Every structure is written in structure tokens, then in C-alpha cells.
Amino acid sequence: MAEEWVEQMQNQVNTLEKLEKFINVSASEREAIETLDTRWGISPYFASLMDKDDPNCPIRMQMIPSMKEQVNQFGMTDYLVWKENRATEEVRPDCIARQYHDRIAFTVIETCAVYCRHCFRKELVIDQELQLRFDLDEGLTWITEHTEIRDVLVTGGDPLLLSDEKLEYLIGKLREIPHVEMIRIGSRLPIVLPQRITEGLKKAIGGFHRVPVWLNTQCNHPKEITEKTAKAVYELMSCGINVGNQAVLMKGINDDVETFKELHLKLLRIRIRPYYVFYCEAAPGIDHFRTSVEKGAELIRDALRGHTTGLAQPMYVLATNIGKIPLMPDYYIVDKNEKEYTLRNHKGETTKIPNIPG
Numbered sequence: 001m002a003e004e005w006v007e008q009m010q011n012q013v014n015t016l017e018k019l020e021k022f023i024n025v026s027a028s029e030r031e032a033i034e035t036l037d038t039r040w041g042i043s044p045y046f047a048s049l050m051d052k053d054d055p056n057c058p059i060r061m062q063m064i065p066s067m068k069e070q071v072n073q074f075g076m077t078d079y080l081v082w083k084e085n086r087a088t089e090e091v092r093p094d095c096i097a098r099q100y101h102d103r104i105a106f107t108v109i110e111t112c113a114v115y116c117r118h119c120f121r122k123e124l125v126i127d128q129e130l131q132l133r134f135d136l137d138e139g140l141t142w143i144t145e146h147t148e149i150r151d152v153l154v155t156g157g158d159p160l161l162l163s164d165e166k167l168e169y170l171i172g173k174l175r176e177i178p179h180v181e182m183i184r185i186g187s188r189l190p191i192v193l194p195q196r197i198t199e200g201l202k203k204a205i206g207g208f209h210r211v212p213v214w215l216n217t218q219c220n221h222p223k224e225i226t227e228k229t230a231k232a233v234y235e236l237m238s239c240g241i242n243v244g245n246q247a248v249l250m251k252g253i254n255d256d257v258e259t260f261k262e263l264h265l266k267l268l269r270i271r272i273r274p275y276y277v278f279y280c281e282a283a284p285g286i287d288h289f290r291t292s293v294e295k296g297a298e299l300i301r302d303a304l305r306g307h308t309t310g311l312a313q314p315m316y317v318l319a320t321n322i323g324k325i326p327l328m329p330d331y332y333i334v335d336k337n338e339k340e341y342t343l344r345n346h347k348g349e350t351t352k353i354p355n356i357p358g
């Protein structure tokens, strides 16, 4: 018998008929599914978390195609080529995206358990306009030859959809490269298909090794977190894998103070450490998800910093072709002179500390 996660993949909800078993499909959702030529799909597990009657359910908004995807006023064409520096002089295999000197993103698969409508890699993952060649061995050879690479971020698609055997091979080979100090896996599966975290997977990628594995998942709304995810995270940690979160800031989904705060507190309750909140990138066809650039910093100011546990504080970043640019709230320093700094806290109170000449 196939493992449960494999069955989930075989039964991906990707037709109107299958979707109707989970929700009362609205007229506009139906129109988008019938009109748009787009790859979509939801794991049955994640589909079961959708609100049956509310089309504004945050999971429905992230998962079900929308006619709004046809609008593209602010998105950039060939976004990924720009973002991943694919047009530069340095010769690299298609599977390697590089923005930094000491670390790279290594794309190992194009499929996902769910196809997020806001995906910044949609040209590759959803529209499949960008055709790239993903060859594990080609990537491994490139990394072996580049001794400055100490941190390898394994991405996709969703890398945890590789079989246990393939993952064991990939992670094992990376661990053999002397200059590789750490491996990071970007996977949405702990949230959208927690059944994937099996004993076999733990054996394939976990354990006490010289090279640790860190995993960053993507959770954007407290509604995405269940007991199953809590257990999956615990299982990952039990074999030495740290779990962080990279959320995407999205209009109408998590851009209000209450949801934003509850998301970060709920992540900590199940042992996930918030790492980044991303501004929704300028990929084509996702204008409707985008907020103002400042919104994320304002939310950190109004919902998190000072208001709650320091561990709940992600860094808000704008992902660009030259790297991730942090954008912090800017209210802290009210005044500065030769003698002292005047500082403000989250309640608007001020205090002073001496300015030491540098």
C-alpha cells in the first residue's frame, strides 16, 4: 500500500468536480477554473481546511484560481530571470540561482503539493513558461567546484516531494562536500502535506551529522496550522532539523494586526520560529495580493515588536535580484544629538541614552 502522502498526491484536488466535494464553489471561482489555462491543485488535506461557504477564506484565496490573475499592471515580465540573476555572465547550471557569495539556491524539482496563487516562481512552477533543466548531479558538481559555497538552500517546487531515496542521495552527497557547512530546505509540506514527515524521511535527511539541516516552511495564516502540523514539526525537530517560517504578506489574508500577531504566536506554539515575512514580489499576475511596501514594517511595529515575545519577531524583507533588503519600522530613534539619543518604544513612551563619540 502506498504511503498516505503518496495517496494524497495521487488525489490532488485539481478539477472542479473534486473541488466541489470540499466547498461550495462560488460563481467567480468557477469562472476562473473554467476560463484560465493555469496549473492549479490542492492536497486533499489542505483542501479540507478551507471554509465551505466563505470565498474569502484565507486558504481559498491562496489556493483557488482567480480572474484577477489576468490583471498585470505592476508585475514584471521575465520576473524570475531578473530575480534569480539568470542573465549574468557567470556560467551556472539552470538549477543554481545565485545572489550571494557564500550561498546559493539549488532548485531540485518543479512540482508542489499545492499551487499557491501568489507564488513568485509561478512562471516556472505554474505557467511553465520558463523551461529549465534540473539535474541533481549537474548542481552537485557545480557546488563541489565552488569552494566559496558554504550554505546550500535546496528549493523547488517542493523538494520534500522527492522520494526518500532521492533525498537521501541528495543530502548525503551535499554532506560529503567539504566546504558545505549547512543545508537548508525550503518546503511548504509541513503545512500543506504534514503526512510527508515520515520515519523514512527522518532517516533520509535527519540525524547527527557534521552538516546540519535547517528547514523553512511557508505558513501565511493561523488557519493553516493544525495538530498534524504540530506533530510533523516535532518529528522534524526530534531528528535534529530546525524549523522556521517564511510568510508572504498578502492583502486581505494576513495584513491586519490581529491575524499577523496570531500567526506569529501560533507558529511559536507549535515550535516554528518565524524567520522572514516577505513583501509579495512583483511576479506577473499577482497584483491583487500586493500591499504597500511599508505595510510589513507597520505590522511589525503595531502587532509584534514590544507587544509580544521576541522570538515571534520575523525580519520583514523585500526580495530582489540583489538580495533580500530588510525594511524595519523607523520610529525608534526620535532624536539624536551630540549628547544623547532619544528612543521611543511600542507604547509611544520615550527615554534617553548617552551618545558615545565613536
Ligand SMILES: *Cc1c(COP(=O)(O)O)cnc(C)c1O
Binding pocket: 084, 097, 098, 099, 100, 103, 104, 105, 153, 324
Ligand atoms: C533567499 C536566498 C538565499 C538565502 O538568503 P538568506 O537571507 O541567507 O536566508 C540565498 N540565495 C538566493 C538566490 C536566495 O533567493
Ligand code: SF4
Binding pocket: 111, 112, 113, 114, 115, 116, 118, 119, 120, 121, 122, 125, 156, 157, 158, 188
Ligand atoms: S509551494 Fe512554494 S513553490 Fe510551490 S506554488 Fe507554493 S509558493 Fe510556489
